[in-house]
Each structure stands twice: as structure tokens, then as C-alpha cells.
Amino acid sequence: MPSYKVTDTAVVARTLAATTGWTAFTSLQTVFDLARTQGLPVFLQPGVYTNGPLTVLPSNGSGKPLTVEAVPGTATIYFSGGGTGMRVEDMSYVRFRGVRFDGANRPLPDYAFLRPAYIALKNTNDVTFEDCQIINSTGIGVYVTGGNARIVGSYVATHSVGVFSEDALVYVHRNNITMISNNAVVIWRNTITGDSSEIVGNTINGVETAAGGTGENGNGVVVFRAVGVTIRDNRIFSTKFSAIRCNGGGRHIIDANYIWNIREVAIYVEAPGPGIDLTGVVISNNHLDTVGTGISVANQGLYSDGIARSVVIDGNRISNARIQQITDPGYSPQAAGGNGITAETDCTISGNIVDGVDVGGIQIGVNNATRDIVVAGNLVRSCQRGIGVSINAIQGGAGEVVVSGNIVRAASNGAIVPIQFDGTTMSRVGTADYGNQLATTVGRVTFGHNRAAA
Secondary structure: OOEEEEOOOOEEEEOOOOOOOOEEOOOHHHHHHHHHHHOOOEEEOOEEEEEOOEEEOOOOHHHOOEEEEOOOOOEEEEEOOOOOOEEEEOOEEEEEEOOEEEOOOOOOOEEEOOEEEEEEEEEEEEEEEEOOEEEOOOOEEEEEEEEEEEEEOOEEEEEEEEEEEEOOEEEEEOOEEEEEEEEEEEEEEEEEEEOOOEEEOOEEEEEOOOOOOOOOOOEEEEEEEEEOOEEEOOEEEEEOOOOEEEEOEEEEEEEOOEEEEEEEEEEEEEOOEOOEOEEEEEEEOOEEEEEEEEEEEEOEOOOOOOEEEEEEEEOOEEEEEOEEEOOOOOOOOOEEEOOOEEEOEEEEEEOOEEEEEOOEEEEEOEOOEOEEEEEEOOEEEEEOEEEEEEHHHHOOOOOOEEEEOOEEEEEOOOOEEEEEEOOOOEEEOOOOOOOOOOEEEEOOEEEEOOEEEO
């Protein structure tokens, strides 16, 4: 039976049996509550502490803060089952440093909003997990609802969802998140409202699609209805759908991420349904390699969609965008991708390099879903179509579009050409090519000072 000792500076726990000066305990709950009451931190000596559910609540530990520390990688809290692994509710100033949490893949009950959580934080303020390992659960590794929390410099692995923030503010910084079966990080709001969460400096490697669907699972970072999220300087590898997927909300910064081996759209910004609009995103300085499609801004309020608008796509490098076979049930059409950048409404696309794509380097509009797009100063090379512009805009039925100052090289089926979507495939229309037009207006499209080269 493990034991603890109270010193002048900490409550020290160990996995060894009680000896002189040490007191036996059966649950870390006893140690946590005593340390809080005494106003002391807990120090876990090396070992495995097998434990059922733990709680940090105003109703225990005299309602005081808690700090639990260990030498990183030496002390494990091993979950024996029986509920949510740990709950921190209505508390401020709770810290875990260097602790390994092992959920042992035990069954988990729904905690809130039908979310099964291993570690659940509710209405917390300044709760931090730093240099921890949080591994092996059948549900969400860390679930935050209400308040705020920080997950910093930690290893989060083998969960359905790594970190899930619902109507809360989270700072997810410098973590290694891997072997996730559905989504690595989810920022979720139940209404479109301010958020300001940060997902910065993380490595996300390996996300599957165990729960299925047509894109709601299998992503690195998912943002739903939140406003003002920063997604910066992450390395995101090998996700089944998107590296970064933003649905509704807006005012996001997506900057300086390195993304590789993504099956569908690497950075997907969309408004998926009526009332779930998205306004304002800056997508800049990202490096995307080996993807289905690089960057997509979708939906203009047609076909029961919302409106995604006011997006800046600047200074990104996209290479090796390839057609992917996606045979997941319900996904249609089952061949997707092969485009560098696609956009429909109120976008500026400037200073990007698109190098090596199967279909279109830059694709402007989808039939009537085309409005107010500027494409300027991009370099597009080694593709089938360089820059495709919706035939509806060229015929005057949609617009306005400006395509200026771009260089297109080695486009096998036209440098700057009209395109049309038939419900399954986007294709070139006619033989017109505006790749070397000095200054031409056709319909609601202005072409100027572009250069096309073999």
C-alpha cells in the first residue's frame, strides 16, 4: 500500500508501504485533499499509483488550489476505472507538472454534452497541465467546458480526441499529440461567439477517422463556431481529412504551419450550413506538401450552405496536391483533391507559390458561387490548369474577379482559363486562355499583366 509524508514544503507520496513517519493511503484523493488543506504542493515519487476517479472541487480539500509535481516520466497515475478519470470543477489555480496520466483504455461515461472524458475541466480558471503525459483513453484526453485551461509541453496520445474545448478558452502550446482516432484538437462553441483560444507550436502526427463521417472526424485542428482562434507554428502530419478545418465563426489567424500528408483539404475554411457563417480569416506563410487540396474557402450561401467570406490567402507554399480516392461511406464524389487553392467569395489570393498539382493551381469560384475575388502576384507551375475562373463570372452572371500579375508555367491544359462544375467534375470550358493578356475585361472578370510560359 502506498504512503505519504508531510514535510515543511510538500506532501510527498510514494508507492512504498508505510514506515516510520509515513502514513498509508488507498487513494491519491486523500493525498490531494490533505495537501490542499495544508496549502502545500504534492510531490509524487517515482512509481505507478493505481487509482479510481479523482476530483478537485470546492467541496473537498478545503476548496483550496492544488499543485501536483513529479520528475517528468517517473510517476504514473494509472486509472482503474469507475467513472471520469479526473474532474476539476469550479476551481482556480490548479497545476499538474511532470505527471503521467494513463487512462488504461477503461470505459468512460459521458461527462457533459454527451462527451466521454478522461480528464474533465469545468468552469476552471488558470488550470495547467505542463510537461505531462496524458495517454490511453477511449474518449477525450482533456475536455474543457467553461472557463480556461492550459495544456503545455505535454504528450497527448491514443485517445478518440486529444483536447476538446467546448465554450471555453484553451491554450494548447508545444504539445506532441499523436495516435488519435478522430480529432487532435477541437475548439467548439455552441453559438457563434468570441473564443481567442491558441493552438501554437504543437506537433500533431497521425489522426484516423474511427467515428466515420465526411470530414467532421479525421482532422488535426477543428474550429466550430468559435471566433478569434490562433493556429500558428504547428507541424501537422498524416491526417485522414484536414490538417486545419474551420467551420463558422471567423477572425482566425492560420499562420506558419507546416503540413504534410493530408488526404483531403489541408486548410479548409467553410460555412457548412444556414446560420453557420464565417467571416474573416488570415491564412498566411503556411507550407503545405503532399495534400489532396491545399487551401479551400467554400460556400456562398447557395444550396443550403452558409457564407464564408473576407479571407486573406497570402504567402503560402503548396506543393504536391494530388487527386485522392476517398471511399468513406457517404463521401461524394469519391475522388477528390488535386487543387492548390480554391475560393468562392470575398477573398484576396496573393503572393502564393503553387508547385506541382494534378488539376488546378488556383480555382476561382464554383459556377454562380463566385464573387469579389482578387488573384494577384502568385506563381503557379506544373499543373493541368494554372488559374481557373468560373465561366459564370466570365459570362457576366457572377463576379467581380481580378486576375493580375501572376506567372503560370507548365500548365498542360491552359494557363488562365474558364472553368465549370457539372456536379461531379470541374472542367475547362472552351479554348480561351487569358494567360498573356495585358489588360482585358471579359464579363465581370478583369485580366491584366499575367504571364504564361511553357
